[in-house]
Amino acid sequence: MTLSLLLLILVAAAVTLHVARYWRPLAFVTSVTATAVLLWATQTAAGATNDLFGMTFELQPLARDYLTVALALSGILAIATSFGEARRTLGFLFWSWIVWLVALTVNDFVIGVFAWVSGLAVIVIAMEPRHTQRTGGAAYFLALLVISAGLLLIGHRFVQLFPLTPDRFELLDSAVLFLSWGLGLLLAIAPFVLWLGPMTDETPPPIIAALLGLGQPLGLWLLYLLIGQSPRLLEQSDLNAIMVIGGLGSIWIGGALCLFERRIGRLMSYAGLVALGFVLIDLARGTLEGTAFAVIEIFARALSLSVMAASIVIARAIPNRWVSYLALGVFILGGLNLVGLTPGVSLVTRWNLLLEFEATDRRVFFLILLALLGVMIGLARYVLTWLETLPESVPAQENLAPAPPPESISERLRFRLRGMWLDWGARLRQRIPATAQYAARQVTAHWRALFAGILLCALGAFILWYSVSPNLWLQRALATAAQLAFIR
Amino acid sequence: MPSLNDLARAFALFGAYELELGLLLAVGIVVLVSDWRVSLVALAAQYVLVAILLSTLIPLQIAAVRMIAGGLVALMFYITARRVQPARRRQREMPSPEARVLTPRAIFWTNFPFRLIGLALVAVGVITASDQFVLLNAPLLFWVTGLWLAMGGLLTIALTRDALKLGMGLLFFTSGFGIIYLSIDNSLVIYALLVIADLVIALAIAHIASAPAHFQGRRRGEM
Numbered sequence: 001m002t003l004s005l006l007l008l009i010l011v012a013a014a015v016t017l018h019v020a021r022y023w024r025p026l027a028f029v030t031s032v033t034a035t036a037v038l039l040w041a042t043q044t045a046a047g048a049t050n051d052l053f054g055m056t057f058e059l060q061p062l063a064r065d066y067l068t069v070a071l072a073l074s075g076i077l078a079i080a081t082s083f084g085e086a087r088r089t090l091g092f093l094f095w096s097w098i099v100w101l102v103a104l105t106v107n108d109f110v111i112g113v114f115a116w117v118s119g120l121a122v123i124v125i126a127m128e129p130r131h132t133q134r135t136g137g138a139a140y141f142l143a144l145l146v147i148s149a150g151l152l153l154i155g156h157r158f159v160q161l162f163p164l165t166p167d168r169f170e171l172l173d174s175a176v177l178f179l180s181w182g183l184g185l186l187l188a189i190a191p192f193v194l195w196l197g198p199m200t201d202e203t204p205p206p207i208i209a210a211l212l213g214l215g216q217p218l219g220l221w222l223l224y225l226l227i228g229q230s231p232r233l234l235e236q237s238d239l240n241a242i243m244v245i246g247g248l249g250s251i252w253i254g255g256a257l258c259l260f261e262r263r264i265g266r267l268m269s270y271a272g273l274v275a276l277g278f279v280l281i282d283l284a285r286g287t288l289e290g291t292a293f294a295v296i297e298i299f300a301r302a303l304s305l306s307v308m309a310a311s312i313v314i315a316r317a318i319p320n321r322w323v324s325y326l327a328l329g330v331f332i333l334g335g336l337n338l339v340g341l342t343p344g345v346s347l348v349t350r351w352n353l354l355l356e357f358e359a360t361d362r363r364v365f366f367l368i369l370l371a372l373l374g375v376m377i378g379l380a381r382y383v384l385t386w387l388e389t390l391p392e393s394v395p396a397q398e399n400l401a402p403a404p405p406p407e408s409i410s411e412r413l414r415f416r417l418r419g420m421w422l423d424w425g426a427r428l429r430q431r432i433p434a435t436a437q438y439a440a441r442q443v444t445a446h447w448r449a450l451f452a453g454i455l456l457c458a459l460g461a462f463i464l465w466y467s468v469s470p471n472l473w474l475q476r477a478l479a480t481a482a483q484l485a486f487i488r
Numbered sequence: 489m490p491s492l493n494d495l496a497r498a499f500a501l502f503g504a505y506e507l508e509l510g511l512l513l514a515v516g517i518v519v520l521v522s523d524w525r526v527s528l529v530a531l532a533a534q535y536v537l538v539a540i541l542l543s544t545l546i547p548l549q550i551a552a553v554r555m556i557a558g559g560l561v562a563l564m565f566y567i568t569a570r571r572v573q574p575a576r577r578r579q580r581e582m583p584s585p586e587a588r589v590l591t592p593r594a595i596f597w598t599n600f601p602f603r604l605i606g607l608a609l610v611a612v613g614v615i616t617a618s619d620q621f622v623l624l625n626a627p628l629l630f631w632v633t634g635l636w637l638a639m640g641g642l643l644t645i646a647l648t649r650d651a652l653k654l655g656m657g658l659l660f661f662t663s664g665f666g667i668i669y670l671s672i673d674n675s676l677v678i679y680a681l682l683v684i685a686d687l688v689i690a691l692a693i694a695h696i697a698s699a700p701a702h703f704q705g706r707r708r709g710e711m
Contacts, residue, residue: 114681124692128699139651139696143658146689147642150665154623157673161624 001044003057003105009041010098017078018091027082027090028451034094035075042068057105062295062480063221067104069299070214071097073306077206079455080310083448084317089204092126096215103218109156109229112222117149119218120186123211127202137198144185144195151182159230169236176237179226180246183219188273189280190249193257196273200265205309208265212272213302220283220298228485240284247280248364255371258378264312267382268305271338271375275301278340281353288487292477293349299473300337300346303466307334307459314452315386323449324390326456328383333463335379339372344467345474496548499540504629510537511633515640518656519607519647522595524569531656532562534637538663541633545670546679554666557683561659561690568694569652595650603647610639623668630671637664655693662686 013034020030042064049058059067074093081090096119103115124145127138155178162171183189188196200208227234234240254273261267275297282294308331315327336342340350357365406415429437443450466473481487502510510533517530535558543551596603618632626634637660644657666682 110675110678110681114685118685118688121688121692125695127696139654139693142689142692142696143645143654143661146658146662146685149685150661150669153669153678157624157669160673 001041002046003050003059003101006041006045007098007101009037010094010101013038014091014094014098017094021082021087021090024082024087024448027087028079031075031078031082031090035072035078038071038075038094039068042071055111056107057102058107059105060480061483063104065476065480066217066221066298067101069302073214073302074210076310076455076459077209077306077313080313080317080452081204081206083452084313086204089126089207092123093206093210096120096122096210100215100218104221107225107229109222109226110153112225113149113152113156116215116218116222117145117186120145120211120215123207123215126204126207127199128204137195137200137202140195141199148182148185151178151185155179155182156226159226159233162230162232172233172237175233176239176242179223180239180242183223184246186219187216187276188250188269189246189276190253190273193250193253193273196269197257197266200269201263203265205264205268205312206306208268209302209305209309212269213305216276217279217298217302220279220294224283224484224486231486234286234486240286243280243284247277247284248368249277250274250280251277251368251371255374257374259374261378262381262385264382267378268308271335271379272301272305274371274375275304275338275340278350278353282349288478288482291481291484291487292474293352295477295481296345296349296473299477300340300349303463304334304338307331307463308338310459311456314456318449318452320446320449321390323452323456326453326460328386328390330456330460330463331386332379332383333460335375335383337463337467339375339379341376342463342467345470346467348470348474492548492552495552496543499543499548502537502540507537507541508629508633511637515636515660516607518653518660519640519644520600520603524565524595524652527653527656528562528565528569531565531659532558534660534663535559535561538637538667541630541667542670542679545630545674546676550676550679554679554683557686561686564690564694565652565655568697571698572652595653596647597649598647606643606647607640610643611636614639624672626668626671630667634664634666634668634671637661637667639664651693651697655690655697658689658693659686662689 017027017030017034020026045059045064047059047061047064049056051057074097078090078093081087081093099115099119099122103112103119106112106115121142124138124142127141155175158171158175158178162168162175165171184192185195203211227239250273254270254277257270258267258274261270279294279297279301282290282297284290311327311331311334315324315331318324333342337346340346354365354368357368406412432440514530514534514537518527521527521530535555539551539555539558542554545551598606614632614635618628618635622628622631641657641659641661641664644660645654648654648657662682662685666679669678669682
């Protein structure tokens with residue numbers, strides 16, 4: 001399958017979901033189908049290069065893996081959203097991927113930045129301003145997108161000019177300055193975290209997960225695309241040191257903010273900021289292992305945020321006690337994975353870094369542990385709030401009183417025909433065993449709770465399986481990261 | 489029907505002095521005046537003046553595209569403002585507590601003298617910065633103009649509490665950035681992408697300005 005066909009399928013999926021959102025069963029079926037089709041399309045998409053207007057588009061192995069994971073998580077978020085009453089944001093979980101696919105495959109930094117920022121701007125439309133006619137987090141996020149895109153483009157121009165005058169190293173320094181500002185703003189790296197809270201106040205949890213967990217890492221992809229084209233950007237500048245400082249700052253600030261936060265949007269974003277700090281530090285090592293660990297961290301962050309968002313959306317949509325308990329359990333698993341406390345791959349990558357700090361600088365080590373403790377406390381407080389608001393058992397709905405027979409002839413005829421249909425159906429059902437009849441009735445009445453339960457169980461099982469199979473993920477990450485241009 | 493040559497002749501009437509004065513006034517109006525109609529006129533005028541300025545860097549036909557995009561942006565903002573403003577008037581007339589909560593207090597966070605001082609400081613900052621530092625040897629006219637528009641836009645973004653006004657500030661910023669970037673890299677791809685970006689920004693701002701508020705009495709995200 002060619003990239004253009006994959007793009008067309010993405011457009012079709014987004015349009016179909018956007019239209020199907022009005023009727024809940026259709027939205028659910030469409031979400032499941034669209035996710036399956038997109039995953040199949042991504043897996044069968046050819047890795048060959050395509051030329052268009054002098055630009056090259058190629059789906060590299062790591063990009064394909066990322067796309068597969070991202071579309072699967074977007075699909076899970078869409079399925080979870082389809083259970084709820086408010087399904088306005090359903091299509092937006094896929095709209096952005098149309099342009100993000102361009103950002104992921106193009107070999108041109110400028111086009112990549114425009115595509116990435118356009119995808120983020122599309123997400124702004126999915127946000128819900130809290131006050132009429134006032135600038136809030138959504139509007140300021142849009143302003144930020146424009147400003148940081150400008151900074152990234154100027155930084156790229158400096159990189160472009162450097163080979164013409166290779167003795168002028170100040171060009172590289174200026175490039176790093178502008179690129180750090182631009183990326184720092186968009187990734188909300190410390191100290192540019194101010195926009196994160198107001199933005200998440202106006203954003204539904206699935207959109208937060210899509211924006212932070214799936215959209216933000218594309219910025220790092222573009223940065224390393226640029227480094228692959230101009231390796232001196234990494235060799236002859238302080239980019240790695242800036243990333244370490246930004247990463248440490250993000251971990252500490254994110255942990256401290258989590259400690260005092262009870263709003264789930266802000267809590268998710270600050271906890272995600274802590275995980276992003278680890279990604280940056282892993283990347284700053286500049287080795288294959290560091291990059292592979294960063295890839296795993298990015299995946300773990302996206303998975304955790306998506307799982308947390310999906311469980312919250314399901315718990316809000318379905319007022320069923322056991323579904324709420326299941327959602328709570330999955331939320332805790334997602335939170336633990338985000339902190340890096342689930343045994344397995346998360347723990348390995350996180351502790352690998354922590355032990356390195358323990359050996360070099362104990363103060364940093366303990367401060368990082370304190371930040372992780374802050375995230376844990378924030379999540380625990382939220383879980384306690386959740387437990388307090390769990391719904392009581394809903395009593396079975398009583399049968400409604402029979403309606404009086406209609407008076408007009410057409411209505412009577414319809415009434416008679418319906419009676420015959422029901423009678424025929426009842427006689428047919430008598431042949432079916434009583435237990436199967438009961439099960440069918442329960443499924444019809446509680447299909448949302450049933451499918452939501454299945455989804456939550458699958459998510460929980462996946463996190464556990466993912467955690468206990470570290471070698472599988474690490475080998476895959478090492479194999480795909482080794483093919484990146486800057487590593488080569 | 490006026491041809492492209494007529495447009496070129498009309499553009500030739502504007503010298504650097506007139507352009508600078510026009511853009512100075514446009515930024516001043518957007519920062520200082522609260523009325524959306526006057527600000528919208530200033531935004532449209534800014535697009536025309538920037539197109540004239542850019543026609544010295546890129547072919548006239550291509551520079552005129554920015555003018556057309558500006559017209560579309562102004563139209564989008566006009567329709568949005570017309571939709572939003574009557575609702576605002578009705579809310580002011582409604583005595584209910586919810587309407588009072590939802591009614592915006594003013595377009596700007598600060599009063600007129602504060603904005604005037606802010607604008608003067610920005611002007612001084614632009615003059616000083618352009619005197620001491622030039623980005624990648626950009627021509628002075630483009631550097632000063634671009635910096636002035638970008639900084640004026642940022643000032644508007646910082647001072648306003650109205651989404652439409654913020655959008656105007658954002659579009660002033662993109663215009664300024666476009667001038668600076670095109671003066672250091674004469675790339676038509678960037679130019680085209682900036683024009684598209686203006687339209688996307690206008691669309692998003694129109695959505696934000698006209699979206700119904702979700703005022704639930706509790707903070708979003710709480711169970």
